[in-house]
Amino acid sequence: MTDQQKHVLNPKKWVDNYADYLFNYTISRLNDHDLAKDLVQETFLSALKAMKNFKGQASERTWLVSILKRKIIDQYRKSNSKEGQAEVRMSFYKTGENKGKWIEEKAPSNWGNFGEKDIENEELKKTLNQCINGLPEKQRIVFLLKTVKNYETEEISNELQLSASNIWVIIHRARLKLRECMENNWFKN
Amino acid sequence: MRKKIIINCDEATEICDKSQYCEASTFDKFRLSIHNFLCKKCHLYSEQNALMTKLFKTHVHPEKEHLKQEEKEELKKKLEENLYP
Structure with missing residues (x-):
């Protein structure tokens, strides 16, 4: 163990600790309640799957936000191709x-x-x-x-x-x- | 490339949109005012656009939305199911 303390993940606390923060982050970008809720849920589920890749260098919140950011960009790209011809x-x-x-x-x-x-x-x-x-x-x-x-x-x-x-x-x-x-x-x- | 002084309505209204965020250059604003002097439609657009900016400032605050308690419970349930599949 190094001097620097490693961050750990505690999925049972995710909703209580981060759901509001992640939701606010998303809603201010999408202005759509249901879509924001879905992206927060997808973020948590992707995070569960990726837990073994978490190296403990970033805080739990930073790590979750980085996953959410990718979801938002995906959303953006998806709409981009859908709307391109429209x-x-x-x-x-x-x-x-x-x-x-x-x-x-x-x-x-x-x-x-x-x-x-x-x-x-x-x-x-x-x-x-x-x-x-x-x-x-x-x-x-x-x-x-x-x-x-x-x-x-x-x-x-x-x-x-x-x-x-x-x-x-x-x-x-x-x-x-x-x-x-x-x-x-x-x-x- | 030298920038032209005479611009069309599409360009004029884009500059007008930029200026709503104080990001239009002095030259752009000059071109816009010449265009608006000659073009009633864009003149009207500029007036309405300024009003739209006021409406956005007054009425658009998405951060006031919250997750409802039952939505959080739902999230917890989903997470729980996937934690111990």
């Missing part, structure tokens, strides 16, 4: 002489007299969160990290292995969708 609902012409111009029915229309005082509203909050949950997963993850967790672009770049310009394109698409979703479900209702 990007048909675009807002701008992609080719021709109108390239880069608004497609007429996607362009912003007037929202009436919405003011600061109308922001505090439970129904609006619900609609907004539904719009966010309706985003394709990869857009949701990147958008939330940037907007809610206030991550630096570089941190997201490291966590999800994306280039900065890629991140901005993703955020751009997410915000276009969110604006449109709020227009259709709130401001023009």
